[in-house]
Amino acid sequence: MIDDIWVDDAVTALRPDFAVLVVCAYGLRNGPSDDRSRAWLADAAVHAVPQDDERIEAWRTAYRAFGAKPQRTRPxxxxxxxxxxxxxxxxxxxAYNSVSVRHGLPIGGEDLRRYQGVARLVRAAGDEPSEEALGDPGIGEVVWRDDAGVTCRRWNWRQCVRTRITEDTVDALFLLxxxxxxxxxALRAAGDDLAGMLSDIDPNIRIGSRLIG
Incomplete structure (x- = not known):
């Protein structure tokens, strides 16, 4: 799975500086929030990047480049x-929300066992199957998808329900x-941070990663 994930050339043409660190964790034993994860969230609240951080502004600019309005549908x-x-x-x-705000980058979390086919980042043709709650992507919109349809709209704005990580998730895909x-x-450092937290949740998990871009 991890070796087959790809980014379409049309996305790279839009933002040549784009890269994604793919992290897969196998054999997770997820569970409800506890004192440990509450400590992560509290630390994230103290050390989160500010709203006007240049790393976040870069994503607002990227959204405008494919016609999205970042004030209405935020990265x-x-x-x-x-x-x-x-x-x-x-x-x-x-764990991954805490890493996201402390390092100032979007992170998607997906249930690998819910995927149909390979994850790929593309510019939409406008006819991709999409859950009703997500709405249909516009032509040229940047979306993550698999063989069944859109898994995340507007690059990293909103994820579908089908592949969402739940307490029953065993194998997970993270897109940093x-x-x-x-x-x-800094991207690799965020990946190492996430891997450490996932290993804290379950020391027996297997983790693999791959940088694309």
Whole structure:
């Protein structure tokens, strides 16, 4: 799975500085939020990047480039830093949300066993199957998708229900997305941070990663 994920050339043409660190965790034992994950969320509230951080502004600019209005449909990291303290969801989601706001980058979390085919980031043709709650993507919109349809609209704005990480998730895919000025070293550091937190949840998990872009 991890070796087959790809980014379409049309996305790279839109933002040549885009890179995504793909992290897969196998054999998770997820569960409800607990004192450990609440400590992560509390630390994130103290150390989150500010709303006007240049790393977040880069995503607003990227949204405008494909016709989205970032004030109305915000990049995921932008939306998170505006809703402190972060909500408690479950152990794994609490972990990657905490990493997202502390490092200033969007992170998508997906249930690998819910995927049909390969994850890929493309510019929409406008006829991709999409859940009713997500709405239909516009032509040229940047979306993550698999063989069954759209898994996340507007690059990282809103995820579908089908592949969402729940307390029953065993194998998970994380998409850590980077635009300049976030460096590749900083992207890798965020990935290491996430891997450490996932290993804290379950020391027996297997983790693999791959940088695309």
């Amino acid at each position: 995921s990291v932008d939306a998170l830093v505006r809703r402190m303290p972060l909500p408690e969801i479950n152990l794994v989601v609490d 997305e980077r635009l300049e000025p976030l460096s590749l070293d």
